[in-house]
Amino acid sequence: MPRAYWIAHVTVTDPAAYVGYQAVAPKAFEQHGAKFLARGGTAETMEGKSWQRHVVIQFDSLQQARDCYNSPEYKEARAQRAGACEASITIVEGC
Incomplete structure (x- = not known):
């Protein structure tokens, strides 16, 4: 089963x-x-919108990544960040 990744771009x-x-x-x-x-860390935007932070998070499966995003704990986290940042989050299955 392929791993899955969250790819997040955030500007606080x-x-x-x-x-x-x-x-x-x-x-x-x-x-x-x-x-x-x-x-975080050093990043260079080559194309597209420039963001402050870039995050890549690995999960063991696509379902695990989805479960994390939809969990009560992460719903609370999303509520905490509402209005505090602009974000783009994509979940992608690995090769």
Whole structure:
């Protein structure tokens, strides 16, 4: 079964409010076996919209990635970040 990945692009617009997301989200990731492959760090946008942060998270399966995103813990995290950032999150199955 192929692994799956969250690919997230984020620009924080309210750092004080975004702290709430950062406090809650790790619980969801831990419960669903997430492994961070890239989080922040130096990035260079070659095409498309420029974002502040880029995150790649590995899961053991597409279902596990979906379950994490739809979990009560991550729903709470999303509520915490509402209005604190612009984000684009894609879940993609690996090769």
